[in-house]
Amino acid sequence: MPRIPLLSALAAQLIGALIVFGCAFLLTPLTGIRFPLMALLAAQGVVAALLGKRLRLAPWWVPIQLVAPSAIAVAYLWQIPAWVFLLAFIGFVLVFWNSARGGVPLYLSNNKTKAALATLLPEKAGLRFVDLGTGLGGPVLALAESRPDGHFTGIESAPALFLVSRIRGAISGLSNIQIRYGDIKTTDLGSYDVVYCFLSPVPMEDLYAKAKREMKPGSLLISNTFEVPEVPADETFEVDDGRRTRLYLWRF
Known part of the structure; x- marks a missing residue:
């Protein structure tokens, strides 16, 4: 367990x-x-x-x-008053549900990382991209705007973050974006050309095993910052930002 x-x-x-x-x-x-x-x-x-x-x-x-x-x-x-603690606890759970449950904090991709992701996407009409643990939906929104020929999905299981990203997607006016409430473990990766994540070291080994089972030949897994234990990336892309972000790429 x-x-x-x-x-x-x-x-x-x-x-x-x-x-x-x-x-x-x-x-x-x-x-x-x-x-x-x-x-x-x-x-x-x-x-x-x-x-x-x-x-x-x-x-x-x-x-x-x-x-x-x-x-x-x-x-x-x-x-x-006790109700203040209750509200604070409920707010914490709604925002940091993944942190408390599965050791995955809330990390947000910065603008330079979003721009770097856009350069790494395959030039393929009808490209299907998914962001696992999309948070506030930043990468999905940015990429959907820059690539109107693709379809971009964000998966989020923290209730408050899902609601915010869903609202942002709705008011963006973009027709090629979808924000879904769901869990990484139960998301079928087989229909996506690119899977992106910015999680933590905790789930990376299991996520890679899942991606290897489900992702189709020619697809791409991109992890922001966190590597897969004992599985070297096929390519490493260093983002020109203040924290020297690294994107790790595995090709299937």
Whole structure:
């Protein structure tokens, strides 16, 4: 069963609390020192962040783990209404559903990367392109505008992001774009000439195996930033942007 990052993060916080508050409970009678609550919560965040690295949580979990205990305590002391937490949690889930469930953060392709993608697309009438985890739909919208002869699909499973990208697609006026709510694992890749993704290291091995099974001869898989373990790319394209983005290409 795949590890769920959110559960790993919660486990790290629980273990961190047990360690820090357990040590404080044992040391206070021996030393006579009463440790301030906020200091203990800060220590809990540090321990949880370190444990998160051991549990192979993505790097962006580190600041969340560090500040979560103190932030919750401050919110409690300020008597913030419970519905605020509920709304914040719902908003987090709607936007970062893939991050919490499958270790895939929200990454957005910049304009130079979109321009680079346009140069990598085959000169084929009726080209079919899919962006797996399209986020706000940026690449799909840009490519659909530059290539009116192709058909461009975006797949997104985070509800809020899907809604935003769907609205953007609708108001764009482009007839060669489709935004679909769906999961990468259940999306059939066999009907596409180009599959693009900007995910994380977590799903790349499984995605490549799926692409190899389903994609037709002559098709192309493009990954922004993240490589497939032990499968060298057939071509690497370096984008001339501030972060030196690399696009990895596998041809089938």
